[in-house]
Amino acid sequence: MTKVAIIGAGPCGLSALRSFELAEKKGEKIPEIVCFEKQDDWGGLWNYSWRTGSDQYGDPVPNSMYRYLWSNGPKECLEFADYSFDEHFGKPIPSFPPREVLYDYIIGRVNKGNLKDKIKFNTRVTNTVFKDNKFEVSYQDKINNKTLTENFDFIIVSSGHFSVPFIPEYSGMKSFPGRIMHSHDFRDAEEFRNKDVIVLGSSYSAEDVALQCNKYGAKSVTIGYRHNPMGFKWPKGMKEVHYLDGLEGKKAIFKDGTEQSADVIILCTGYLHHFPFINESLKLKTHNRLYPPKLYKGVVWQDNHKLFYLGMQDQFHTFNMFDCQAWYARDVIMGKIKMPSDKEISDDINKWVAMEEKLENPDQMIDFQTEYTKELHEMSDYPKIDFELIRKHFKEWEHHKVEDIMTYRNKSFSSPVTGSVAPIHHTPWDKAMDDSMKTFLDQPAK
Ligand SMILES: Cc1cc2nc3c(=O)[nH]c(=O)nc-3n(C[C@H](O)[C@H](O)[C@H](O)COP(=O)(O)OP(=O)(O)OC[C@H]3O[C@@H](n4cnc5c(N)ncnc54)[C@H](O)[C@@H]3O)c2cc1C
Ligand SMILES: NC(=O)c1ccc[n+]([C@@H]2O[C@H](COP(=O)([O-])OP(=O)(O)OC[C@H]3O[C@@H](n4cnc5c(N)ncnc54)[C@H](OP(=O)(O)O)[C@@H]3O)[C@@H](O)[C@H]2O)c1
Numbered sequence: 001m002t003k004v005a006i007i008g009a010g011p012c013g014l015s016a017l018r019s020f021e022l023a024e025k026k027g028e029k030i031p032e033i034v035c036f037e038k039q040d041d042w043g044g045l046w047n048y049s050w051r052t053g054s055d056q057y058g059d060p061v062p063n064s065m066y067r068y069l070w071s072n073g074p075k076e077c078l079e080f081a082d083y084s085f086d087e088h089f090g091k092p093i094p095s096f097p098p099r100e101v102l103y104d105y106i107i108g109r110v111n112k113g114n115l116k117d118k119i120k121f122n123t124r125v126t127n128t129v130f131k132d133n134k135f136e137v138s139y140q141d142k143i144n145n146k147t148l149t150e151n152f153d154f155i156i157v158s159s160g161h162f163s164v165p166f167i168p169e170y171s172g173m174k175s176f177p178g179r180i181m182h183s184h185d186f187r188d189a190e191e192f193r194n195k196d197v198i199v200l201g202s203s204y205s206a207e208d209v210a211l212q213c214n215k216y217g218a219k220s221v222t223i224g225y226r227h228n229p230m231g232f233k234w235p236k237g238m239k240e241v242h243y244l245d246g247l248e249g250k251k252a253i254f255k256d257g258t259e260q261s262a263d264v265i266i267l268c269t270g271y272l273h274h275f276p277f278i279n280e281s282l283k284l285k286t287h288n289r290l291y292p293p294k295l296y297k298g299v300v301w302q303d304n305h306k307l308f309y310l311g312m313q314d315q316f317h318t319f320n321m322f323d324c325q326a327w328y329a330r331d332v333i334m335g336k337i338k339m340p341s342d343k344e345i346s347d348d349i350n351k352w353v354a355m356e357e358k359l360e361n362p363d364q365m366i367d368f369q370t371e372y373t374k375e376l377h378e379m380s381d382y383p384k385i386d387f388e389l390i391r392k393h394f395k396e397w398e399h400h401k402v403e404d405i406m407t408y409r410n411k412s413f414s415s416p417v418t419g420s421v422a423p424i425h426h427t428p429w430d431k432a433m434d435d436s437m438k439t440f441l442d443q444p445a446k
Contacts, residue, residue: 002031004333005137005152007125007277009037010044011106011319012158012310015326017115022082023330031333034150036139038062038124042110044160046103052185057142059124062163064184064271068212068435069099072204074413076422077393078319081385083109084417089441094425096409098435106319125277128155130304154333156326157275158310161288164274167267172247176265183209183268189216196261198252199223200244201268202230209268211405214238215430222252222260232405235430273312282307288314290369291356296345297376298352299325300332305339308332316366316394320385321373327380337379366394386416406430 004020006013013035020030038059041047049063071078074095079085086092088108093101110116120139126147127138134151141148165184173180183205189212197218199210202225210221214237223230223240230240242256252262273292275283282304286292292312294302301307308329311322331337339345352372359365370391377387393413400408409429412422425432426443 002154002333003150003152004031004033004154004156005125005135005150006033006035006156006158007128008044008157008159009035009039009042009119009121010158010160011046012160012322012326013037013044013156014042014106014110014115015319015322016156016158016310016329017118018082018110019323019326019330021110021113021115023334028334031153033118034152035119036123036125036137037119037121038142040121042116042119042121043103043106045162046099046106048099048103050187052187057122057145059142060164062160064162064165065099066186066209066212067188068216069208070409070429070435071096071098071102072208073316073318074393074397074411074422075102075105076413076415077317077390077397079385079415079417080109080319080323081383081417082323084415086415086418086420092415092420092422093441094443095411095413095422096425096429098437098440100435100437101440104437125159127277127279128282129279130282130307135306154306154308156308156310156329157278157284159275159277161273161312162271164272165267166270166272168269170244170246172249173265175249176247176262177250178262179264181264181266183266184271186212186266189213189218192264193217194219195263197221198244198260198262198265199268200226200265201270202226202228202240203268203270205270206230206268207232207405209266210234210238213266220260222254222258222262224252224254232401235406284309284312286312289356290314290359290365291352291372293349293353296339296349297325297328297379298372299329299376300339300345302345302349305332313369316369317373317390320390321369321376324373324376324380324382327382328376331380362398363395366391366398370394389414389416 006016024030045065051061088105122142123139125139129136135155138149165182192213197213199206210223213221221238224244226243241254241258245253245255250261252260273286299308310325374387400411412424414421
């Protein structure tokens with residue numbers, strides 16, 4: 001029987017499992033599937049962990065999410081076509097849920113069947129090589145510290161790419177008397193109450209970690225961008241300056257001459273695509289971008305069509321894009337989609353990469369990833385979902401952020417699956433200190 005290995009049970013791995021589950025429900029004969037997950041439960045980054053560094057088995061902790069993290073995009077833009085928010089929660093809920101609520105939603109879709117039986121938890125894939133037309137996968141049972149090897153016909157890599165931090169060094173760091181950390185290890189802004197915080201970076205982590213520190217009472221927050229400022233209208237106590245030149249004792253000196261006393265430096269400098277468990281010839285090598293090369297349709301490894309990578313793009317679209325990718329990979333594996341010639345594959349990849357390289361602003365990037373996702377959507381039986389509405393929502397959301405970075409999470413959007421309109425949350429985000437699911441969902445009746 002054909003055997004498929006899925007590496008990782010985060011949102012992408014769960015999309016892959018779900019795609020096969022639905023094919024089986026339609027009466028199709030599906031391959032044997034083994035999903036390897038190095039943590040003790042599913043959900044990937046959404047499965048919050050207080051741990052940082054390494055776990056009790058000495059394995060690096062993949063989690064990068066923090067307490068009090070709320071969705072940074074409208075939930076409607078990531079809604080599953082086959083499992084709406086209304087179906088899961090039994091009523092419309094506000095558009096920007098905290099982590100626990102989204103986790104509940106992700107898990108709700110896969111909890112009903114027997115998918116958990118297909119996952120080997122606490123099991124870390126350590127090596128993957130291709131020989132004699134099979135993949136030989138080595139994996140470590142972390143609890144019993146045993147390494148085993150098994151052969152597979154297909155591999156789906158869904159190990160994520162926001163787990164291994166990129167950590168640059170600046171002069172003066174060695175003698176800085178405060179704390180230096182990466183956003184990967186950030187768990188809670190409470191500890192920075194009354195502190196002078198420096199945040200380095202200009203993308204989503206920099207934006208949100210800086211806002212968290214401000215929300216939970218930091219004395220000051222100074223953001224140092226490298227290339228382009230985020231340029232939002234920051235609230236009192238926050239400023240954005242040009243790039244860190246270096247540290248002198250407690251003093252941070254920036255390229256534009258700004259000097260700021262600092263208690264803590266938080267490096268929001270992004271992540272590395274890191275696949276220590278795959279042989280060199282099969283390994284995706286890229287930075288965080290919208291169209292990593294060597295992946296046909298953003299999914300199929302150009303040099304070996306039995307290897308798939310899910311979710312390796314920089315992401316506006318998330319869960320439903322992962323689904324479209326997973327459905328596509330499933331149909332290639334099940335022989336429903338045939339691969340074209342090498343020339344067509346290479347022309348198609350080059351076309352998308354060339355288009356990506358010309359993108360100049362967030363609206364164009366949203367258009368690019370929407371077009372990509374729509375194209376994939378049309379190639380499988382992934383259920384109907386209104387990607388045009390999602391495109392519109394993303395652009396509106398971007399404009400809300402420019403209008404006011406403190407209030408964009410208080411807005412409401414409509415569902416691309418059911419059409420229902422989200423209620424406005426009962427408490428504005430900057431005043432909502434309790435982000436438990438219960439408090440979030442207890443929307444007082446109007
Ligand atoms: C701080 C932060 C906040 C985010 N917030 C949002 C948000 O608000 N909205 C949104 O849509 N997206 C958000 N994202 C984007 C995020 O990438 C996706 O939501 C999603 O988690 C990606 O799913 P994934 O399955 O690709 O990766 P992950 O969620 O990282 O899951 C990968 C899984 O693979 C496992 N794994 C890794 N290596 C191995 C191995 N060798 N063997 C076995 N298992 C392995 C890991 O343990 C993990 O469970 C956020 C990302 C970060 C870092
Ligand atoms: N739900 C939420 O609220 C939330 C919160 C945090 C993160 N996230 C998600 O997490 C994912 C990762 O986001 P991310 O911001 O961590 O990574 P990212 O989007 O890849 O951005 C990396 C940032 O690091 C900067 N950088 C890299 N090297 C640097 C250096 N040497 N000095 C200074 N800056 C440097 C880059 O600056 P340049 O642009 O100058 O290269 C860029 O701004 C995204 O999908 C995001 O949506 C979500």
